[in-house]
Amino acid sequence: MSDLVFWLILAAILFIIYFGEYITKRIIRFKPVRRRNKRKSNVNSINSNGTKLSNKTTFLKKYIKERMELMDKKSLATPTMVVLLLIVFIILCNPIAIVGVGERGVKVTLGKVSPQSYTEGIHLITPFISKIKTMDVKTQKNYITTDVYTKDIQQAQIAYVVNFNLQPQNVHNMYREVGVTYVDTVLMPVVEGTIKDVIGKWNAQDLVANRESATVDILGKLQKQLEPRYINVTGFQITDINYSGVFEKAIESKVTAEQDALKAKNKTVQIEEEAKQKIISAEAEAKSMAIRANALTRNKALVEYEAVQKWDGKLPEYMLGNSIPFINLNDKK
Numbered sequence: 001m002s003d004l005v006f007w008l009i010l011a012a013i014l015f016i017i018y019f020g021e022y023i024t025k026r027i028i029r030f031k032p033v034r035r036r037n038k039r040k041s042n043v044n045s046i047n048s049n050g051t052k053l054s055n056k057t058t059f060l061k062k063y064i065k066e067r068m069e070l071m072d073k074k075s076l077a078t079p080t081m082v083v084l085l086l087i088v089f090i091i092l093c094n095p096i097a098i099v100g101v102g103e104r105g106v107k108v109t110l111g112k113v114s115p116q117s118y119t120e121g122i123h124l125i126t127p128f129i130s131k132i133k134t135m136d137v138k139t140q141k142n143y144i145t146t147d148v149y150t151k152d153i154q155q156a157q158i159a160y161v162v163n164f165n166l167q168p169q170n171v172h173n174m175y176r177e178v179g180v181t182y183v184d185t186v187l188m189p190v191v192e193g194t195i196k197d198v199i200g201k202w203n204a205q206d207l208v209a210n211r212e213s214a215t216v217d218i219l220g221k222l223q224k225q226l227e228p229r230y231i232n233v234t235g236f237q238i239t240d241i242n243y244s245g246v247f248e249k250a251i252e253s254k255v256t257a258e259q260d261a262l263k264a265k266n267k268t269v270q271i272e273e274e275a276k277q278k279i280i281s282a283e284a285e286a287k288s289m290a291i292r293a294n295a296l297t298r299n300k301a302l303v304e305y306e307a308v309q310k311w312d313g314k315l316p317e318y319m320l321g322n323s324i325p326f327i328n329l330n331d332k333k
Helices: 002-049 054-093 168-177 182-199 204-209 211-229 245-298 300-310
Strands: 096-099 103-109 121-124 130-136 140-149 155-166 231-243
Touching (some): 096 103, 130 168, 140 182, 155 168, 155 182, 204 231
Antiparallel strands (some): 096 121, 140 155, 155 231
């Protein structure tokens, strides 16, 4: 409302400057005519009386001519003067404020913040009374490193990136409550506190394997805490986790031992399987032999059959005892 009053007053002043000169010129032009008529009557009376009026008449004509020429020059200079005055006023007072792309403006009038945010474009303000502060509402990205402790009290250095933007519709509220330094005042304390809270719930070794779960947990908490504070968190990612050199060596040794134990366990399982296979094979062989022996005991013909199956086709040269006699086929002389 104050801006509208200011521009109405300025328009009235320009109107007076421009048209006031015109009105004044008309008045001045009207007076010489009256004086000229009066002068003519005096001249006629003087001429009738035979006095010296020729010099006075010449003076009056010259005076009227000079005044008319002067007013003509002023009429030509008036528009130019108005334009020049307007340009000087704009340069000195700067009544125009520009809000750029991806920004929102906050109007401050005599220390009072406007109840709304101004969008991109040109805005008129009251010089020396109002001013517009601009704030960025585009998505911003911060790369930060912070030190934290895990659940098992291991110090870790976390490198992360957070994407955020200021809510366009609440720029004036942020400016009124916090100011333009909201990143350091509001955003970063909440981000670092949330990271330490989530990382503190994980053991150091488990954190490496569950980085994605920790990232999702941190992002959800940041969005929940910062949205009521006029900040939108659009992304969060843990880019690196660094532990101390001693702890990393301990983890490496533990991993190596676990791998060796796993190899030994696999070897034991292999040996056990091989032993089981041998036992199974031996039991099968023994069972087979028992079956065959039992069969041989019960059936003598089967014994002869087995002997025939194993005979290589050669008869023995000598037989002792009660054995079945064999004929010696070799011819001895």
